[in-house]
Amino acid sequence: xxxxxxxxxxxxxxxxxxxxxxxxxxxxxxxxxxxxxxxxxxxxxxxxxxxxxxxxxxxxxxxxxxxxxxxxxxxxxxxxxxxxxxxxxxxxxxxxxxxxxxxxxxxxxxxxxxxxxxxxxxxxxxxxxxxxxxxxxxxxxxxxxxxxxxxxxxxxxxxxxxxxxxxxxxxxxxxxxxxxxxxxxxxxxxxxxxxxxxxxxxxxxxxxxxxxxxxxxxxxxxxxxxxxxxxxxxxxxxxxxxxxxxxxxxxxxxxxxxxxxxxxxxxxxxxxxxxxxxxxxxxxxxxxxxxxxxxxxxxxxxxxxxxxxxx
Amino acid sequence: xxxxxxxxxxxxxxxxxxxxxxxxxxxxxxxxxxxxxxxxxxxxxxxxxxxxxxxxxxxxxxxxxxxxxxxxxxxxxxxxxxxxxxxxxxxxxxxxxxxxxxxxxxxxxxxxxxxxxxxxxxxxxxxxxxxxxxxxxxxxxxxxxxxxxxxxxxxxxxxxxxxxxxxxxxxxxxxxxxxxxxxxxxxxxxxxxxxxxxxxxxxxxxxxxxxxxxxxxxxxxxxxxxxxxxxxxxxxxxxxxxxxxxxxxxxxxxxxxxxxxxxxxxxxxxxxxxxxxxxxxxxxxxxxxxxxxxxxxxxxxxxxxxxxxxxxxxxxxxxxxxxxxxxxxxxxxxxxxxxxxxxxxxxxxxxxxxxxxxxxxxxxxxxxxxxxxxxxxxxxxxxxxxxxxxxxxxxxxxxxxxxxxxxxx
Numbered sequence: 001x002x003x004x005x006x007x008x009x010x011x012x013x014x015x016x017x018x019x020x021x022x023x024x025x026x027x028x029x030x031x032x033x034x035x036x037x038x039x040x041x042x043x044x045x046x047x048x049x050x051x052x053x054x055x056x057x058x059x060x061x062x063x064x065x066x067x068x069x070x071x072x073x074x075x076x077x078x079x080x081x082x083x084x085x086x087x088x089x090x091x092x093x094x095x096x097x098x099x100x101x102x103x104x105x106x107x108x109x110x111x112x113x114x115x116x117x118x119x120x121x122x123x124x125x126x127x128x129x130x131x132x133x134x135x136x137x138x139x140x141x142x143x144x145x146x147x148x149x150x151x152x153x154x155x156x157x158x159x160x161x162x163x164x165x166x167x168x169x170x171x172x173x174x175x176x177x178x179x180x181x182x183x184x185x186x187x188x189x190x191x192x193x194x195x196x197x198x199x200x201x202x203x204x205x206x207x208x209x210x211x212x213x214x215x216x217x218x219x220x221x222x223x224x225x226x227x228x229x230x231x232x233x234x235x236x237x238x239x240x241x242x243x244x245x246x247x248x249x250x251x252x253x254x255x256x257x258x259x260x261x262x263x264x265x266x267x268x269x270x271x272x273x274x275x276x277x278x279x280x281x282x283x284x285x286x287x288x289x290x291x292x293x294x295x296x297x298x299x300x301x302x303x304x305x306x307x308x309x310x311x
Numbered sequence: 312x313x314x315x316x317x318x319x320x321x322x323x324x325x326x327x328x329x330x331x332x333x334x335x336x337x338x339x340x341x342x343x344x345x346x347x348x349x350x351x352x353x354x355x356x357x358x359x360x361x362x363x364x365x366x367x368x369x370x371x372x373x374x375x376x377x378x379x380x381x382x383x384x385x386x387x388x389x390x391x392x393x394x395x396x397x398x399x400x401x402x403x404x405x406x407x408x409x410x411x412x413x414x415x416x417x418x419x420x421x422x423x424x425x426x427x428x429x430x431x432x433x434x435x436x437x438x439x440x441x442x443x444x445x446x447x448x449x450x451x452x453x454x455x456x457x458x459x460x461x462x463x464x465x466x467x468x469x470x471x472x473x474x475x476x477x478x479x480x481x482x483x484x485x486x487x488x489x490x491x492x493x494x495x496x497x498x499x500x501x502x503x504x505x506x507x508x509x510x511x512x513x514x515x516x517x518x519x520x521x522x523x524x525x526x527x528x529x530x531x532x533x534x535x536x537x538x539x540x541x542x543x544x545x546x547x548x549x550x551x552x553x554x555x556x557x558x559x560x561x562x563x564x565x566x567x568x569x570x571x572x573x574x575x576x577x578x579x580x581x582x583x584x585x586x587x588x589x590x591x592x593x594x595x596x597x598x599x600x601x602x603x604x605x606x607x608x609x610x611x612x613x614x615x616x617x618x619x620x621x622x623x624x625x626x627x628x629x630x631x632x633x634x635x636x637x638x639x640x641x642x643x644x645x646x647x648x649x650x651x652x653x654x655x656x657x658x659x660x661x662x663x664x665x666x667x668x669x670x671x672x673x674x675x676x677x678x679x680x681x682x683x684x685x686x687x688x689x690x691x692x693x694x695x696x697x698x699x700x701x702x703x704x705x706x707x708x709x710x711x712x713x714x715x716x717x718x719x720x
Contacts, residue, residue, distance in 0.1 A: 083530060089325075098321050099535070
């Protein structure tokens, strides 16, 4: 297992009387992409801002390994906040060099890196234009370059894909992967579950400030990746609920979605289906991270559903 | 501090490269020179105006010998000719639209002291004043004719004059008090210029902090340094900018001022020990307003929708203006003293008073400086708290209640 770069332990934070973080704990490892997931208002940005020392947690510890207790090695961290922008009326190269200077990164090296990244992101020759002259997507690429210009050991990306077109998403995804391959510890928060599923090595999902799912991508998939069966046809919902391994049924018109227990052996289950079920169309899929996310976001956690079923 | 200097360099560099800053930097001294020379140029062009044709009827033959020499020093735009014509003949000989005067200096008129002059419509109104210059030589002539001696004539024509002279410990000070006043005003004016310039660039801090919020850059910047580094960096950066502004202004305007007022040794009066204290006062004043503006800027994202409260604070640097009148009339008066102790008016009031006063009120200066330094410390501390929270509050202007809460936290 790769070396831990950052440990967040029992983080708690309240705004006014409302507690927005309850005991959030996780690790970010070198060379790995850790995804911090959750619906809007779950506490992702609060967690990230606490790590960056922009907010102070009420309780809990944030430890940067290899650093003294309580010290944030700001020059080793790259940060792309959710709410981001760049100075207008200033040349892009000047902005990038300023951010590199703030991180104590050599100017000459920063300039070389800036030029090579601008080229990589299709912004060659734009180093002397101001941000106003660029499109929103181009601006986001510059912001991304600004966050990695100083070769950070830990890269924190808060919603890096928001507002990007699919082509740019792909470029970012590839770059983030490459940074991880080169040993950078990456923590990213995102809404795009398909991208997270493709990229992340590890994930932690929080909802209303509480950790609901965490582990490596494989662990999470193993734990939550049960099947769902979609049947087109006129069927009685209550009857479908009596079929073994069915944990929940969602029915709309003549389409029924059967959520199945994760211990299911698919072939055997299909063979044992009641013969009087009307089947015009039949599909068996894995539950995706996206559905888990939706479930969590709409407060229908799987556990809650199970409780409901066996109550 | 290292981080603050990085921010300071950045703020300085990006403003120096900004076109509107460069334009205002160069335009201000040019406008100053223009305003300083334009009235002179305009009044100078008045010299080219048509002269008044003054026709003097001088049957007694006194003009050339007794009167004209008196006028040689006066700057009169008169075209004088001695005529023998009567007023009617003179009128008939006039061109249309001619600015002309007929002055009758006959014996009877001289004796009675009632001299009549005829004017045309075009004769300027100023002639009525200018003609009074003739009163003294004519009166002297009358006295001479009455048989008075030179001494008696001098006694009559000189009249009585009152000369004010203030008691002073230094006898020399009284001797050249006029020069002393100038010597005091020049360093004061210089310190005032510094105060004005750095407070004006200080107001740019407000814009800079507010813009940083609007452009959502602060969170990226704060991932590299602390809010107090950022705040200090801005204050230092805009101070440099203000000093650059003073430097450029002086570079452009000083040669002109020296040329325009070449009678006074300006540089000699400028570099006096008093200047150091005046500059210190200006700098403390800058720190006070800079802290105020940086804190305030962090609460405002949309300048067009600032509240009255924020508008009032923006006006604070101009508050000493209302005290100018009372201070000029009495630099030691109540208004001047009260203004000295109010932190927001204190720097400008002190500079004004010290430029006017011969004897500096050291106790008042000491107390005022202590109040100022204390206020700077307090305002910096409050601004730091407001800046820290405010700069990250995106999307809206902070309300008064919120600001109070940040300060109390």
